[in-house]
Amino acid sequence: MSGNAFGQTYNAPYDIPRFQAFMGGCKLQAPTSSTAATQSQLVNGYTSSWFYVADGDKVAFNQSGSLNRTELRHETNWTLSQGNRSLHARINIVHQTCDQVTVLQIHDDANAGSGPNKPLLRIYKHQTKSPVNHLWAAYKTDAGGSATSHIDLGLAPTGYFNCDIRLVNGNMIIDVDGVQKANVNVSFWTFPSYWKAGVYLQDAGEATAYFDELYAGDGSPGTGGNSSPTTSITSPVNGAGFTAGSNITITANASDTDGTISKVEFFQGAIKLGEDLSFPYSYTWNNVSAGNYNLTSVATDNQGATGTSSVVSISVNSGGGGGSWAEISNENFESGWGIWNDGGSDASLYTSGTHAHQGTSALNIQDNTSSSVVSTDNLSLSAYTDLKVDFWFKAVSMENGEDFWLQVSTDGGSNYTTVKSWVITSGSTYENNNFYQESVELLGYGLSNQTRIRFRCDASDNGDDIYLDEIVISAKGSGARTTSESEPSQALLLQSQISRIYPNPVKGKMLVEYELADDSHVIISVLNLSGQVIAQLENGPRKAGAHALEWNALSTSGAPLPKGMYLVRFNLNGENQVRRILISE
Structure with a gap:
């Protein structure tokens, strides 16, 4: 079921983002075929006792009487000759006292063509027709619209069910919860038609249906049902x-x-x-x-x-043992590659001095291809449990938000796990044209005699470069892990951290959760990819513990931000961390 990450209740059906694509092209008909709300009124927040938000983020349709309705009528007509198309809905008929209620329709537009001015298809639930409480499809079987056939779609599920209507190459295919229930020829439907969704009572009583999903598609299979993740x-x-x-x-x-x-x-x-x-x-x-x-x-x-x-x-x-770090490899690349290997054309041994931390040589990776890597030979590390990689790096001409990764493989390079990434951003912890020294401990990776370490560049072209120098690999056995007095900043960051940002991609609002090991001064900012601060979410002292804040995707001036990639920068006691977010709506 689709969820609302913030537990909020939307004020009107159109406010729910996932319905806007379909609903934005509709008008609402109620309680008869007359217009209860125009397209503009829907977009501007129309709601009523017939049409409202239920369970926080579902669209509810309600109606009572006989032959009354509350339906969205899509205002774009189409014909079969214009190509394949489909309608997907996830529906829960939560209340029904009438015998028969229709929830989805294809209807011809007699004002735009020569059709019969009747539903060409109705998906409905019938409580008394045998077999009782089944879903049915009623469709016109002739071009004049005088003959109707009813197809049993099976027992109506309790709770939500998926229904997909697909019009493909002149055939109509109906799937319920991913199972095909009908496949019939309707190529004789040549008149302009449109989609409808909601509740349409075929006899006296009352009915309410909640819609969790509603959207049109291109007729491709798989829009309904649900495969487990x-x-x-x-x-x-x-x-x-x-x-x-x-x-x-x-x-x-x-x-x-x-x-x-x-x-x-x-x-x-x-x-x-x-x-x-x-x-x-x-x-x-x-x-x-x-x-x-x-x-x-x-x-x-x-x-x-x-x-x-x-x-x-x-x-x-429980502890004991452990020992000190044993140096496995120490490469400064003045005598060549050593245990390191290039991945191809986007990796090289740099020998011109300027970008080497010491001497004249360093490893160079650029762009973002399968060859943008440097990796070690197989390292025999089955006798060890912990690994550490110390190195210097320099970024040159990396664009804001581009990064590189440290990865480990324990199967000879068939599969790699990303251990850490470094994001290059102007005004942040890591910037272009500076040298940085890093130390990363790899714990719990199950070291083997086929362990490999790899650096990978995640940039955009051959002009974006990372230079790596003085790479030292160390290992030690099981036992208590110690942190030297020279590492207080890293120890703090292991506990003071951003727990999560969600949802990401951002759709209207974003929640940021973070934890502080100690009382700290926290600055949280949103930057564009040029490094400009466009919104400040937090700035001030905060107590140790868990914290959360909500952001509505507005700039400091209150303007909605355009869709695209942005950076969230966290400054905790002077230490920067950067995350990428995508604003999609």
Whole structure:
């Protein structure tokens, strides 16, 4: 089921974003075929006791009497000869005292053609016709509109059901919850016609239907029904070991072939640890006690279907051992590539000095292709549990919002997991033409004798460059993890963090959640891709703990922002973090 991330109730049906594409081309007819609201009135917030918002973000149609209706009549006519088309609706008939109520129609327009001025198709529920409480399709079987055939579409589901009407190459196909119920020739429907949706009572009584989805399409299959989403935990890997007291970040992938992901939940056994509403999906489980744990992720799609990942088992030890970091590789590239390899034409060994942190040589990656990578040979690391990568980098001519990634593979390079990314933005933590030193620890990745480290550039052309120098790879065995006194800033960021931004893409409003380990001064700004601050969401001291704020996608001047990519910059006690957002409506 489609959801409302903020739990708000919209004031009028047109306010609900997912209905605007279809409703924006309609007028409302009620209680007869007369116009209750014009297209302009609908867009400007029309609502009534017949037509209103239900359950926060559903459109409700209600009517009583005999042969009365509350229906959206789409005002664009079409003919079969103009190409394939379809109508999708997700409907719940929540109340019905009449015998028969129609919820979807194709109707000809007698004012624009020579049709019979009758419904060419009605999708209806009948409570007394045998078999009772079934859905039916009544359609005209001749060009004159005098003959009607009724097709049994099956028992009406309790709750929401998907109905798709597809007109393809002169045939009408009707699917209910993804199952084809009818496929008939209607090529003789040559007159201008239009879509209708709502409630139309065929006899005395009352009926109310809630619509969760309503949109027109191009006749392609798969607009109805619902396939369950899939999800898998990408980190930690199965069998990973940790030390008691560790903060374990669980990350997951999730996808849905016929919709979108609403949320991903993270479980330890039957206990829910937390959830994430936007990609990338992750949850940090803090201060984990010693023991053995089974982790799963559960993805929920926009229609409420769920999918569960395979179990990932981890062990958390009580401590001891561990040891110090052992240096595996130390490359400054003055003598060549060393253990590193180029991915192709968008990677090279730079030897001209200017962009090397020391000496004259560094690795160079650019653009965003399959060759925009540098990676190590296979590293024999099965004796170790933890890995650390220290390096210097410099960005040159990267556009605002472009980034590069550090990735790890434990299967010889067949699959890589992104560990961290660095976003280059003017006025932020990382800018062009400066050198930066980074240190990244990789915990819980299940190191093997086929471990590889890779850097990948995520830019837009060959003029956008990242230079990497003095790359040191270290490893150590299991045991307590220590943080040196020289790393207070990184330790703070592990706890003071942005929990999530959702929904992303942003549709009207956005919620930002963040956590502070200590009392901090917080500045949260929205920037365009030129680095200009166009809105400031937060600026001032905040207490330690969890915080949330809502933003309505308006600039500082109060103007709605155009669709496109933007940056959200978080300054926590002087440390910047940058996230990308997409405003889609």
